[in-house]
Structures are given as C-alpha cells and as structure tokens.
Amino acid sequence: MQYENSLEFARSMDEKDPLKSFRDRFHFPTFHENKEVVYFTGNSLGLQPKTVESYIKEELDAWAKFGVEGHFLAKRPWFAYHENLTQKAADIVGALPEEVVITHSLTTNLHLLMVSFYKPEGKRTKILCEAKAFPSDQYALESQVKFHGLSTEDHLVHVSPREGEELIREEDVLTKIEELGDELALVMIGGVNYYTGQLFDMKTITEAGHKVGARVGFDLAHAAGNINLKLHDWGVDFAAWCGYKYLNSSPGGVSGIFVHERHAESPELPRFAGWWGYDKETRFQMEPGFKPMRGAEGWQLSNAPVLGMAAHLASLDIFAEAGMNRIGDKRDEMTAYLEFVIDTISEKNKDRCTFEIITPRDKTKRGAQLSILAHGQGKSLFDALSSKGVVADWREPNVIRIAPMPLYNSYTDCYRFGQYLEQAIQ
Numbered sequence: 001m002q003y004e005n006s007l008e009f010a011r012s013m014d015e016k017d018p019l020k021s022f023r024d025r026f027h028f029p030t031f032h033e034n035k036e037v038v039y040f041t042g043n044s045l046g047l048q049p050k051t052v053e054s055y056i057k058e059e060l061d062a063w064a065k066f067g068v069e070g071h072f073l074a075k076r077p078w079f080a081y082h083e084n085l086t087q088k089a090a091d092i093v094g095a096l097p098e099e100v101v102i103t104h105s106l107t108t109n110l111h112l113l114m115v116s117f118y119k120p121e122g123k124r125t126k127i128l129c130e131a132k133a134f135p136s137d138q139y140a141l142e143s144q145v146k147f148h149g150l151s152t153e154d155h156l157v158h159v160s161p162r163e164g165e166e167l168i169r170e171e172d173v174l175t176k177i178e179e180l181g182d183e184l185a186l187v188m189i190g191g192v193n194y195y196t197g198q199l200f201d202m203k204t205i206t207e208a209g210h211k212v213g214a215r216v217g218f219d220l221a222h223a224a225g226n227i228n229l230k231l232h233d234w235g236v237d238f239a240a241w242c243g244y245k246y247l248n249s250s251p252g253g254v255s256g257i258f259v260h261e262r263h264a265e266s267p268e269l270p271r272f273a274g275w276w277g278y279d280k281e282t283r284f285q286m287e288p289g290f291k292p293m294r295g296a297e298g299w300q301l302s303n304a305p306v307l308g309m310a311a312h313l314a315s316l317d318i319f320a321e322a323g324m325n326r327i328g329d330k331r332d333e334m335t336a337y338l339e340f341v342i343d344t345i346s347e348k349n350k351d352r353c354t355f356e357i358i359t360p361r362d363k364t365k366r367g368a369q370l371s372i373l374a375h376g377q378g379k380s381l382f383d384a385l386s387s388k389g390v391v392a393d394w395r396e397p398n399v400i401r402i403a404p405m406p407l408y409n410s411y412t413d414c415y416r417f418g419q420y421l422e423q424a425i426q
C-alpha cells in the first residue's frame with residue numbers, strides 16, 4: 001500500500017480498520033495537559049479495559065455476599081476460577097487447554113519452570129540465552145545456575161549481536177546450539193527481545209535445541225498477545241508470559257505458563273509443589289505425598305488471586321472477540337505505517353538528526369514494537385515528546401521504544417506521533 005504522512009490519510013485508514021470500535025473499550029490516561037495522549041507503551045503496561053471494573057466488582061460482591069462460600073457459590077466459583085481463563089489464554093499462545101494455566105507472576109513462573117526443565121547432569125549443564133536479556137531473566141538464569149552449585153561464567157552462555165550490529169543473528173543462535181551440543185541443557189530466550197523488538201523464530205530454535213538433546217523454553221512477556229504463537233505445534237517445552245503488557249491485565253497482573261503436552265504427565269520432572277497443583281479430585285483430603293494435576297495446572301502453587309484474575313479475564317474476553325488473526329493483521333499494517341511516518345520525518349530532517357529503526361524491517365521478524373535510535377539527540381528529545389503527550393519509553397543512551405497496540409491505537413496516533421517527533425527535534 002502507498003502510505004502518506006497526512007492526517008487525512010491516517011483517518012481514512014482508521015475508517016477502514018475492522019478493529020476500530022475496540023478503542024472505545026479502553027480507558028485512555030487523562031493526566032496530561034494535552035488531553036489526548038498518544039499512548040505507545042502497551043508493551044510496558046496495557047491500558048485498562050472499561051469492563052475490568054465490572055468483572056472485579058462481581059467478585060467483590062460475591063465476597064461480600066458469600067464470604068468463604070464464594071469458593072463454591074460465586075457465579076464463577078473461586079475454587080476453579082483459573083479455569084475460566086485457560087481456553088482463552090491457550091488460543092492466544094496456540095496451545096491445548098491442558099498445556100496452559102494462568103497463575104503467579106512471570107519471574108516466579110520462570111523459576112518454577114526452570115526448576116523442572118533445567119536439570120544439569122553429567123556433561124549437559126549449560127544454558128544458552130540472549131545477551132542483554134531483560135534484567136529479571138538474567139537474574140533468574142544466574143540464580144538457577146548457582147542453585148545447582150555451578151558457576152555462571154562457565155554455564156551461562158550468551159549469544160550477542162555481532163560487532164557493530166544491534167540485532168542477534170538467528171544463524172548465530174543456531175550455530176551456538178550446535179556447537180554446545182551435548183553440553184547444552186537448556187535454551188531460554190525471550191521470544192521477542194524487549195529492547196530491540198526482534199522476534200525470534202521459535203520453531204527453528206526449538207527444533208535445533210531438541211536436535212542436540214536440550215530443552216527449549218521462551219519468555220513471552222513481549223510476545224503473548226502480540227505475536228501469532230503456535231507453541232504446541234512448534235514443540236516448545238515450556239514458556240511463561242506476563243498478563244499486564246500486551247494483555248492489558250492490570251499492573252503486576254497474573255502470568256501464564258505453557259508446558260507442552262509431552263510433559264503433561266512426567267513424574268520424573270523435579271518440581272516445587274504447592275497444594276493448588278495437587279490433583280483437584282482429592283486435593284482436600286490433604287494427604288501427604290504430592291500428586292500433581294495433569295498438564296500445566298500441576299505447576300500451580302497457590303489458590304488464585306481472584307481479583308487480579310478477574311481483570312485478566314475481562315481482557316481475555318476482548319482478545320477472544322477480536323481474535324489474534326485480526327489483531328495480527330492490524331499489528332503489521334499499523335507498525336508498517338508508523339515505520340513509514342518515522343522514516344519520512346527522519347529523511348526530511350536529516351540535516352539535523354536521523355532516526356534509525358533498530359527493530360527488524362521485516363514484518364515476520366517483529367511484532368508491534370519499534371525501537372528508534374535517535375542519532376544526534378539526547379534525552380531532551382524524549383522529554384519534548386513527553387511534554388506533547390506522547391507516552392513512550394526511553395532507554396539509555398538514546399533509544400525510544402514505542403508500540404502501537406492493534407486493540408486501542410489508531411493510525412491517527414501514528415500520524416500525531418510523527419508530528420510531535422518533528423516538533424521535538426532540537
């Protein structure tokens with residue numbers, strides 16, 4: 001399509017957008033003096049669906065009315081509350097229902113899954129991860145290695161971008177996997193890198209890992225609700241994601257885990273157990289000796305935090321209605337349009353500064369995020385953008401991360417971002 005950097009064109013795109021009505025279902029921040037913010041940080045914290053309030057209110061009312069009996073008498077009994085979310089979350093990540101459970105928080109889940117799937121034995125002791133992974137993942141990986149009494153220098157292997165490059169070459173990941181061979185215990189990578197927005201080919205990486213006998217897991221914090229995932233078909237061993245970024249499920253909201261069907265019943269896997277992972281038919285007999293639920297549910301420790309789960313359910317219902325296919329189509333189109341707008345502004349102002357998009361240009365190698373290196377500009381550019389009402393993310397030394405969300409951002413937002421960007425150039 002021939003894009004134009006004009007308000008008229010952006011509006012015509014919005015007119016034709018099959019998901020345009022979804023924007024009204026979200027609360028847009030009102031704190032800014034420039035009433036209408038351009039909210040491009042759904043990859044940090046998704047906006048609040050207007051239905052969240054009624055979903056939570058329902059559980060507050062049930063609590064008031066039933067007290068503890070709400071576990072069985074609430075409209076959605078709390079005893080099995082998480083089951084309301086499973087199918088919808090499974091549809092988003094391309095999984096069978098028994099492969100998914102919504103529970104805990106993301107870093108907690110990464111630990112629980114690594115306890116099961118990182119089992120250093122004999123020669124096979126190493127973990128392959130991406131350089132500059134999200135800090136929480138780095139700490140989780142380091143502490144897992146140390147937990148087994150191993151040194152991180154020898155056992156945590158990073159794949160970095162090549163000298164002078166920003167992105168990790170997939171061939172370098174695959175080569176490293178082959179090189180490590182029977183020393184490789186686990187591949188653990190972010191499906192979409194939080195910093196560059198680079199999407200990895202999870203299917204190919206999984207196959208390569210399995211070929212050398214390693215387990216393969218992904219952190220999908222920046223992929224769930226963003227990328228069209230097929231975790232089951234790709235054969236991924238395990239994955240975890242948070243609910244509050246692309247999935248709009250409240251600050252610090254609940255997380256999801258995926259454990260492939262082939263591990264649904266694997267008594268040999270070590271795990272840290274809790275009562276909610278216990279076979280639900282006999283859970284309340286409170287017998288000693290842990291008998292796990294089949295599938296992902298067997299990794300639950302605690303009974304569900306119902307209020308947070310209710311917020312997540314409100315958002316999952318919107319995703320179910322919109323469907324990941326339509327979300328994916330708009331994601332690609334709108335991200336490409338935003339890219340066009342930024343390139344146009346960059347070209348027009350190249351005497352003063354340039355904006356280099358470090359996120360892959362290829363739409364099959366990215367999701368909704370664009371990371372922009374602002375050459376010749378410092379934090380003042382970002383501050384100027386913020387003062388106009390752009391809510392974006394700044395990373396030192398000079399990277400701006402923006403993410404147009406198919407459910408609530410518009411092509412007009414992209415156009416306005418471009419206008420503000422041009423005005424903000426020093």
Ligand SMILES: *Cc1c(COP(=O)(O)O)cnc(C)c1O
Nearest residue numbers: 105106107134136194219221242
């Ligand atoms: C956002 C994010 C986290 C955050 O972890 P929490 O446990 O939810 O605080 C972890 N890893 C990645 C890759 C993230 O993007």
